[in-house]
Amino acid sequence: MKVAGQSVPRVDGPAKVTGRARYALDLTVPGMTHGAVARSDRAHARILSVDTGEAEAVNGVLEVITGASLAPLDLRFGHVVRDHPALAVDRVLYHGEPVALVVAETRRAAERAARLVSVDYEDLPAVMDADEALGEGAPVLHPERIERTKDEGLDQGGEALVGNLCAAADFGWGDVDAALAAADLVLEGEYRYPMLYGYAMEPYNAIASFEEGSLVVYSTAQHPYMVREDLARIFALPLARVRVVVPYVGGGYGSKSYTKVEPLAALGAYVTGRPVRVALSVEESILTTRSDGARVRARSAFAADGTLLARDFDVVMDSGAYTDNSPVVCAKLANRCFGPYRIGAVRVRVRSAFTNTVPASSLRGFGAPQGNLAGELQMDDAADRLGIDALALRLKNVVRPGEEILPGKRGIDADLPADLDLLTTSLGWPNAPEGRGIGFGISASDAGAHPTSVAMVRLHADGSASAAVGATELGQGSRTVLSQILAEQLGLPMEKVAIVAADTGVTPYERTTGASRTTALVGRSLMAACADAKRRVAELAGEGAEFADAIKAFFGAGGEIIGVGAVRRHGEFRKMPPFWEIGCSGVVAAVDAETGRVRVEQLSTVGDVGFAINPALVHGQDLGAATMGLGAALSEQLVYDGQTLANPNVVDYRVPRCSDIPERLDQILAQRQDGIGPYGAKGAGEGTLNPVGAAVAAAVGRIVGRYPRELPLTPERVWRLAQTEDARV
């Protein structure tokens, strides 16, 4: 291999470091107007009337649009359940929900007018807590339930959805109760993982216009093809007439998965006939999407020799006001919570609850970190109680390559004992430096999402080649990696290849840019497209012919050869998931026991990626993901104070900074070419995050003598933990 496996410089690097790269926010289109959003200041209320008079009077205002003014248009979007109105129609379900969109010639006029929209509400009882929401007598957010969309990739099991139950997952095997009764050790505990904001530098924004019968939208969407479906439905347009274009995106992390502000911009354009930009501030973005917080009750049963006999998880997720992607997070949390262990009996019940809070959706890790906290901490606690080393206990129970952890699903395509070995060697386990604690853990995520990807390769007459793919560039380096694969497959240097991406009007279908799938799945559809193109070359000019010669011979002048390739749930991709994304991370931490301050001094990650097509990019992803894990472990949490967020801005909501990065970073790559992706690659980008919360908690627990059960580990929580008299978990 010439190009694959090399840390070639990012193809978008020079443009990005010189500020020339274009993001949606940098674009303007001729005649563009500006939308600003008026938001609810109630958590749950009936809208009696909206007075737009004063707002309309502001100089430069073109239109003040309310949910009711748009009938008979159905404003609801949602890829799983279409229950999320772009503008509230008759009720608001959370503080911060959009109630009106002002379109004006300038952003300033739009913002000023938005503050003048006055809404008459009748307050309704609100429910702010997920457990309460599922209890008797709680106010019901969605009394009329809307049927789920028919989509094989989003199939759900679980109980009937009544009351505030947004989604549920529930499965198991073996006789859990018998195993619990017979076990030598049963651990039981309740754990809490915070609700988070997936901070990205570029807030949500979009520009929409109707041009020649088509809706054209430039946006920050991670999954433009999913957004296209929502827009097509709202405006009753065929998919062919909705074009969603996504330039560079300033960070996604799942927070930009699925539809956000695109319908608002499109509604503005629909009503005014002018192009409309809706660009949210960070504060408004916090009011748009967050991640699901979780309360996890977990029980683990062990035999005296350390055999993990049974696990029983009961989880309630706080999913906020609308469905969005929480059902998928719910299903994934269920699949990921008990860990990659060989367990005779498992029972998992996860319920996602509607509450009158900001709607929750995807975020890096996707259900895994929530469950992993409980699962891995109970492994550590069991090790202490059984007098077995925590690494030995994991090695005893962790699955071996090829073994299933979910019946009927793909076996684990990784060597977890070897990964644990690499990790604990780096951490110096079990010998922590004086006064320090080591914590580590492992996770396996059913990644890749539904494997649908289509790619197109174009061979040009001058011997260069370009590829069109639907994947977005979120900063993760997709264009670079896909360029490398294209170059490698066609035997071209990097200078002679280019990627055109993420324009639903031009590039072929891509289901999502999420679930760590792009390198593995788009990479494979791209390889298939290259093979197709090469086959055509051979057909035209014989085996081994140069494609430039073939083009010349066939067309005489000009011309090109196009190859297409696809990945679908078929053949080697039949079994779900397409690949497992492994998390294997650990820390060395110090605690100031008197003040409770935690300092992570070392972070070690094992990137079990099968094959690193670009090792530098994998390092970037592994460090970035683990750092987000540190944020949740130590400082990030959206806090509700009554019915409003107490910290809805990034001054009070603290994401990690450079000075929070541990001094020692040890980033290890495990490359066993055991993945389904190109050259044996698997995905990266989320795995290293997933065990970090539990790892930090374990390190702190080993120092203070008691394992924490709630993140983030603020100084006060750690201090209280050190004060508590009750025994361990």
Next chain:
Amino acid sequence: MEFLQPPGWREALEARAAHPDALPIWGGTDVMVELNFARTRPAALLDLTHVPELSRWESEDGGVRIGAGVTYTRLIAELGDRLPGLAMASRTVGSPQIRNRGTIGGNLGSSSPAGDALPPLYAAGASVEVASVRGARRIPIDEFIVGPKRNVLGEDELIAGVFVPVRDDAAQQFAKVGTRNAMVIAVCSFAVDVSEGRVGTCIGSAGPTPIRAREAEAFAASAAPEDAAAREFGELVAAAASPIDDVRGTAAYRRHALSVLARRTITWAWETRCA
């Protein structure tokens, strides 16, 4: 919004007198946050960054007079040897960008109980120099700040600077827990200033204003520098604080953390003086 940018001190005072509703701005690291979050909407901004007099500092009898426009970065680089406590506190402020922009005058102007420059100034017994076209006056800092984000600045007055006494062999310390800008993290800070026969203290973030722990000061001024005394000092400091329970944390934790910070800082200060 009107934007006033006087070129010198005289013009600044005149502008202030003519526009009592203008909001002074230097680094803008507090003001711009307020404006961006639409918490204030002043009729005018009075930009002081073009007033050269404000960004100077000079030695004076018995101390240093620091202009209101001196940034944290400069406090650290230029005054770290004379005012180590203030430099320590400055190092904990925000990020490099905030330290390059934010000023001591802005911290005084905001008068937040969480302002990090304030505890060392209280502990040293600093006084704030305010001025107007009518003249200048110096006010002891604990009389200048009178409540959460409230001070006695007259509507035609500006903060000219702050006078900080420098005592021979003074040992100064500053410590804090938590980061100021993290809602969920309880914060408190403590400064101590120990010289011959005098101990100055100040608690930050645990009450409506920064608070001097007078009883603790009197106790430490005459105590022998021993562990038990440091512990007692810590308890006295904690007792002087008046924290409240809020979403950031409980009063009990803050009081406890303060006793720890106070015990540690006095111990370090005593060690410095003995060394």
